[in-house]
Amino acid sequence: MPGVTQSTARPYPLPADEAGRLAELRRYDILDTPQEEDFDHLVLLASKLLRAPVALISLIEDERQWFKAKVGTDIPEVSREVSFCTHAILREAPVMVVPDARLDPRFSANPIVAGPLNVRFYAGAPLTAPSGHRLGALCVHDFEARPEGIDPEEERLLAALARAVVDRIELRRTTAAHRAGQERFERITATSPDAIVCADSDGRITSWNAAAEALFGYAAGDAVGRPLAMLVPEAKRGRHEAGFARAVAGEPVPAVGRTLELEALGRDGRAFQAEISLSTWREGGKAGFGAIIRDITERKAAEARLLHLAHYDTLTGLANREHLRRALRRTVEAATRHARSSALLLVDLDHFKNVNDSLGHAAGDALLAEAAGRLRGGVRERDVVARIGGDEFAVLLDGLEGADTAAAVAAKLIVALGEPFILEGRRVHVGVSVGVALCPHDGDAVDTLMANADLALYRAKKEGRGRYQFFDPNLRVAVEARRRLDLELRRAVAEEEFLLHYQPQVRLDDGAVVGVEALLRWNHPERGLLSPGAFLPALEESSLAAQAGSWVLRAACLQARAWLDAGLPPLRVGVNLSAAQFHSGGLASQVERILVETGLPPERLELEITENILLKHESQIIEPLRRLRRLGIGVAFDDFGTGFASLSHLRRFPIDRIKIDRSFIADIGGKADGGTIARSVVGLGKSLGLQVIAEGIEDEDQAGFLRLHGCDEAQGYLYGRPMPPEDIERRLRGQRSPVPNDA
Numbered sequence: 174m175p176g177v178t179q180s181t182a183r184p185y186p187l188p189a190d191e192a193g194r195l196a197e198l199r200r201y202d203i204l205d206t207p208q209e210e211d212f213d214h215l216v217l218l219a220s221k222l223l224r225a226p227v228a229l230i231s232l233i234e235d236e237r238q239w240f241k242a243k244v245g246t247d248i249p250e251v252s253r254e255v256s257f258c259t260h261a262i263l264r265e266a267p268v269m270v271v272p273d274a275r276l277d278p279r280f281s282a283n284p285i286v287a288g289p290l291n292v293r294f295y296a297g298a299p300l301t302a303p304s305g306h307r308l309g310a311l312c313v314h315d316f317e318a319r320p321e322g323i324d325p326e327e328e329r330l331l332a333a334l335a336r337a338v339v340d341r342i343e344l345r346r347t348t349a350a351h352r353a354g355q356e357r358f359e360r361i362t363a364t365s366p367d368a369i370v371c372a373d374s375d376g377r378i379t380s381w382n383a384a385a386e387a388l389f390g391y392a393a394g395d396a397v398g399r400p401l402a403m404l405v406p407e408a409k410r411g412r413h414e415a416g417f418a419r420a421v422a423g424e425p426v427p428a429v430g431r432t433l434e435l436e437a438l439g440r441d442g443r444a445f446q447a448e449i450s451l452s453t454w455r456e457g458g459k460a461g462f463g464a465i466i467r468d469i470t471e472r473k474a475a476e477a478r479l480l481h482l483a484h485y486d487t488l489t490g491l492a493n494r495e496h497l498r499r500a501l502r503r504t505v506e507a508a509t510r511h512a513r514s515s516a517l518l519l520v521d522l523d524h525f526k527n528v529n530d531s532l533g534h535a536a537g538d539a540l541l542a543e544a545a546g547r548l549r550g551g552v553r554e555r556d557v558v559a560r561i562g563g564d565e566f567a568v569l570l571d572g573l574e575g576a577d578t579a580a581a582v583a584a585k586l587i588v589a590l591g592e593p594f595i596l597e598g599r600r601v602h603v604g605v606s607v608g609v610a611l612c613p614h615d616g617d618a619v620d621t622l623m624a625n626a627d628l629a630l631y632r633a634k635k636e637g638r639g640r641y642q643f644f645d646p647n648l649r650v651a652v653e654a655r656r657r658l659d660l661e662l663r664r665a666v667a668e669e670e671f672l673l674h675y676q677p678q679v680r681l682d683d684g685a686v687v688g689v690e691a692l693l694r695w696n697h698p699e700r701g702l703l704s705p706g707a708f709l710p711a712l713e714e715s716s717l718a719a720q721a722g723s724w725v726l727r728a729a730c731l732q733a734r735a736w737l738d739a740g741l742p743p744l745r746v747g748v749n750l751s752a753a754q755f756h757s758g759g760l761a762s763q764v765e766r767i768l769v770e771t772g773l774p775p776e777r778l779e780l781e782i783t784e785n786i787l788l789k790h791e792s793q794i795i796e797p798l799r800r801l802r803r804l805g806i807g808v809a810f811d812d813f814g815t816g817f818a819s820l821s822h823l824r825r826f827p828i829d830r831i832k833i834d835r836s837f838i839a840d841i842g843g844k845a846d847g848g849t850i851a852r853s854v855v856g857l858g859k860s861l862g863l864q865v866i867a868e869g870i871e872d873e874d875q876a877g878f879l880r881l882h883g884c885d886e887a888q889g890y891l892y893g894r895p896m897p898p899e900d901i902e903r904r905l906r907g908q909r910s911p912v913p914n915d916a
């Protein structure tokens with residue numbers, strides 16, 4: 174038989190789709206469910222129409238036939254072995270008819286045929302699900318045989334009733350699914366923290382959860398059935414209704430699937446910020462709407478706070494760097510579009526660090542706040558005033574008449590900030606430097622303007638603070654040259670392009686060389702041998718200063734030791750120190766270590782310190798110097814007389830020698846009072862028991878003058894220029910051993 178597999182293990186045939194059929198049947202979830210009136214009606218109808226005492230809706234499971242509805246019997250199910258319907262579902266025909274079961278070899282031995290029940294006639298129409306699987310059959314039995322079978326009219330009726338049964342089974346399933354969905358929906362919405370509101374195509378609320386009750390203040394009973402528009406503030410209702418009408422008409426609703434921020438209205442008349450996600454669907458040919466609504470008032474407030482934080486400086490209340498950049502961007506755009514000019518002023522407090530260090534951070538903060546107020550007071554309301562760094566401010570003057578105005582404002586701000594500040598009862602002066610860049614004149618991009626104003630500021634500070642400076646393209650050239658130099662210096666340190674020259678220092682009495690000063694040279698691969706004037710300022714400002722300084726120390730000590738080993742007369746070697754060597758700390762122990770490593774006796778080393786270093790870094794310097802002197806190392810006060818060191822300083826500093834700056838030596842022999850200063854410095858030194866050496870001696874007159882006035886030593890071109898160490902050696906070999914001068 175086609176479409177049938179005869180199982181050897183089973184005494185009944187199975188349809189070819191048996192596994193799929195069983196799975197489908199189980200999906201209907203109908204087996205062993207209670208009686209249902211609709212099905213009962215259908216079997217009753219079948220029994221009546223076919224005049225049969227028994228009618229059944231049978232569903233065929235794996236090994237049994239279960240009756241969803243029955244007439245004429247109380248049996249709930251029978252085994253599949255005795256089932257007629259098991260055969261009916263094999264047939265392609267709409268109805269299987271067995272006129273007399275006793276005469277049919279398939280059923281003649283069937284106990285319900287042969288036994289006391291004595292069933293004779295059967296007609297069954299398969300229950301074909303929309304999937305094509307036959308779930309069972311609607312059948313009738315009679316205890317009399319009907320040799321004539323059934324007529325075509327009866328056959329049609331039975332088949333039609335079978336279809337009605339299937340429709341009913343189908344309906345049962347969709348209703349169940351719907352009910353489960355509805356239940357799920359209700360359970361979810363009941364516990365959702367967000368308000369969930371549904372509405373029908375008339376805009377009437379159909380669903381209202383607990384969170385909606387809490388959010389809007391209406392109980393579900395008060396809300397369901399009322400117009401959705403009541404949740405929309407009066408002013409927004411027109412738009413809401415127009416949008417709703419479009420959605421009902423089936424037009425695409427752009428708001429669907431996105432999160433919107435809207436205003437919503439509560440029962441108490443309070444409008445609040447809400448985040449809303451909308452969805453729509455069609456139900457019975459009509460539109461349905463759903464909205465998930467969340468109160469975001471707090472979030473909005475937090476966002477506003479963050480936004481403020483992101484744009485304003487908390488200490489001064491001024492705009493911050495980010496805000497300034499935005500304003501600058503707008504300015505730049507306006508400048509290009511409307512030929513409007515503006516000016517960016519960078520304002521830097523001149524001695525802020527001192528205040529912070531000496532009076533503490535609270536005073537520093539108070540100063541910044543006060544300075545901010547003065548800046549704000551010095552410009553128009555619409556100008557942006559920002560704090561863009563610790564003690565750095567910026568002012569953006571928009572819609573400027575000309576550069577003169579910018580200059581006038583800069584001058585005004587300098588005056589305003591030059592007034593003393595009263596901090597912790599003290600009058601404090603700070604002052605500012607200002608760098609100005611004009612837009613579009615000095616740049617039409619935010620970064621360029623900032624960088625150019627910064628260059629101008631840098632220059633203003635260099636030129637002596639308390640000034641303003643306009644940007645000038647030459648500034649950039651200078652800065653770039655400087656940047657290049659910095660890079661080259663880095664390489665110079667790494668590649669050891671530095672070397673030392675030595676300049677003799679002689680005793681004026683007899684002209685004997687008693688010492689040398691080590692002077693740094695840079696053997697630049699392109700520019701040749703460079704003197705410190707060409708690179709020292711850059712080196713000292715860079716992070717390499719300390720490293721280079723210790724290189725010099727070690728190299729000079731090594732050289733001095735080498736001369737000693739070569740049997741040359743004992744020499745003192747002078748080494749210049751830079752401020753950075755004191756900052757890094759541990760100078761004394763470093764010097765000690767170098768002396769140990771090189772084996773140079775301490776009294777052979779003299780450290781030269783300029784007045785500037787001494788005065789500026791007094792607190793960091795005195796102690797290390799004392800320690801070094803205790804070791805026997807000499808300390809000389811270099812370039813003496815060029816700065817502001819006074820007699821009292823000379824007493825306080827632990828020094829052995831002063832070096833009269835060469836500018837005072839050059840005076841000797843010139844004007845009438847030439848040499849006065851040199852002479853008094855010598856006298857001063859002597860009175861304090863210090864050694865005195867004169868720098869820059871170029872002629873015999875100068876040497877004679879100094880010798881006359883009791884100066885101990887001299888250094889200058891007259892005795893020799895700074896020279897490579899070999900030249901010093903040659904020079905010393907020709908000289909008899911000097912008598913130690915303070916023997």
Ligand code: C2E
Nearest residue numbers: 692693704705706725749750751869870871888889890895
């Ligand atoms: P300084 O310590 O006062 O060194 C003396 C400077 O005067 C040297 O210039 C020297 O060449 C110059 N000089 C010597 N005799 C005469 C003279 O008769 N006439 C004239 N016109 N000049 C004379 P240099 O070598 O260019 O050094 C300049 C400055 O650079 C030094 O002044 C010193 O402050 C600094 N310096 C040099 N080497 C080093 C170093 O290794 N470390 C540190 N930190 N600074 C150094």
Ligand code: MG
Nearest residue numbers: 690749781811
């Ligand atoms: Mg020196």
Ligand code: MG
Nearest residue numbers: 811812832868
């Ligand atoms: Mg000097």
